[in-house]
Amino acid sequence: MFPDMTTRIGDLARRLRRSLLARNTAAMLAGSGARLLIQGVYFVLIARALGVEQYGAFIGVVALVAILGPFASLGPGQILIRNAARDRRTFRYSWGNALWTTGVSGSVLLGLALLLAKFVLAEKIPLTLVFLVGLSDLLLAAIVGLAAQAFQAVEELQRTARVYVALTSARAASALTLILVVSHPTALSWGLFYCLSSLVGAGYAIALVCSRLGYPRLSLRQLRSDLLEGFYFAISLSSGSIYNNIDKTMLVRLATFGAAGIYAAAYRLVDLSFQPVNALLASTYPRFFQHGAQGLPGTKRLARRFLPFAVGYAVLAGAVLVLIAPLLPLVLGHDFSESVGALRWLSPLLLFRAVHYFLADMLTGAGFQGLRSTIQVLIAGLNVLLNFWLIPAYSWRGAAWASLASDGALALGMFVAVAVLGRKRTASEAACGVEPGAIL
Numbered sequence: 001m002f003p004d005m006t007t008r009i010g011d012l013a014r015r016l017r018r019s020l021l022a023r024n025t026a027a028m029l030a031g032s033g034a035r036l037l038i039q040g041v042y043f044v045l046i047a048r049a050l051g052v053e054q055y056g057a058f059i060g061v062v063a064l065v066a067i068l069g070p071f072a073s074l075g076p077g078q079i080l081i082r083n084a085a086r087d088r089r090t091f092r093y094s095w096g097n098a099l100w101t102t103g104v105s106g107s108v109l110l111g112l113a114l115l116l117a118k119f120v121l122a123e124k125i126p127l128t129l130v131f132l133v134g135l136s137d138l139l140l141a142a143i144v145g146l147a148a149q150a151f152q153a154v155e156e157l158q159r160t161a162r163v164y165v166a167l168t169s170a171r172a173a174s175a176l177t178l179i180l181v182v183s184h185p186t187a188l189s190w191g192l193f194y195c196l197s198s199l200v201g202a203g204y205a206i207a208l209v210c211s212r213l214g215y216p217r218l219s220l221r222q223l224r225s226d227l228l229e230g231f232y233f234a235i236s237l238s239s240g241s242i243y244n245n246i247d248k249t250m251l252v253r254l255a256t257f258g259a260a261g262i263y264a265a266a267y268r269l270v271d272l273s274f275q276p277v278n279a280l281l282a283s284t285y286p287r288f289f290q291h292g293a294q295g296l297p298g299t300k301r302l303a304r305r306f307l308p309f310a311v312g313y314a315v316l317a318g319a320v321l322v323l324i325a326p327l328l329p330l331v332l333g334h335d336f337s338e339s340v341g342a343l344r345w346l347s348p349l350l351l352f353r354a355v356h357y358f359l360a361d362m363l364t365g366a367g368f369q370g371l372r373s374t375i376q377v378l379i380a381g382l383n384v385l386l387n388f389w390l391i392p393a394y395s396w397r398g399a400a401w402a403s404l405a406s407d408g409a410l411a412l413g414m415f416v417a418v419a420v421l422g423r424k425r426t427a428s429e430a431a432c433g434v435e436p437g438a439i440l
Helices: 002-018 020-072 076-086 088-120 127-153 157-181 187-213 220-254 257-273 275-294 296-332 339-346 349-365 369-394 396-431
Strands: none
Touching: 020 088, 020 127, 020 157, 020 187, 020 220, 020 257, 020 275, 020 296, 076 088, 076 127, 076 220, 076 275, 088 127, 088 187, 127 157, 127 187, 127 275, 157 187, 157 275, 220 257, 220 369, 220 396, 257 275, 257 296, 257 339, 257 349, 257 396, 275 296, 275 349, 296 339, 296 349, 296 396, 339 396, 349 369, 349 396, 369 396
């Protein structure tokens, strides 16, 4: 029995080593683990150095900018992945178009962020901080994201992980430098160091892509054809950013910096805990476009292979967050004592996200990006309305309840969309005399 088991384990290990998807997932998991550790370190450093009020002010600006972030490149990063996953020869032009679009649109959005800040944040936040965060996230970090997607497109995810780890490391180094050289750090001083770290990360990312995959080329003909579809991707990403980030900005506006800091600290831990699932999603994303050539049945078969692992991890990680929540004030300081309750309320988000992200990628890969975007826009609107209603009455608890309702509704909406499309296909095949599920 034992020799047979040893042989089977050896065969499984050899298959995993030969599997590109397994290697890519392992690379992203390793990268996510490194980022998780580094992000955890600089999150604690910055939270303790700034205190709950200044940390809440900084996160309020980051959240506002994050809503505009997906429009910085108008979706060419997603187009780059799709095109290169199907035809590697299109890579250099898609890479060049993505960089060009990011430079133009990111600059416009930076001005829009400054304008929005005057109305949304009023006089609570200095515009210099908005400028620094906007420059960092709408231009520099957006370039880092494009570089990561460039390697994702050609399924070299070990370099995707390396690009992200480099940016995270630069930010951790900046956080440590800030604490060492500034006696009383503020949100504004951290904004300057935050921007400088993004500049370092962007320079490294561009150099790595150019040395490994080639220099970018601009194709106006391809750019015109990709812009409209890229806009749909940008709508989808921005909608996701709204229901993930608008609550923090609204807490700054409708409640207090302290409430925003309490909520943001707990939400940050949820984001960090979701990194392993993000690694799996990044590894499988190009495959959804490849399987999408067979329509929704193709992407459904792919999702069925991985969704159970994501759901199982989400349930386990959510339970761990509930158990370790009382440790937050010990790590971040007494100011964050109410983050214990916030973390426990937000822990179910891990399960909702695991479900709706895989279902959404099924739709995207099968060519239903427009439907995915529509659902996400509706959920973003729901989230804003719930926050307007709940935050003034319940502060950070209202934001937590709005997040749970929105992500739960999104998971349900994606499930219904997939189910309805599946039934329509089955009915169509039956009417044509085709066996359901057959590949035509």
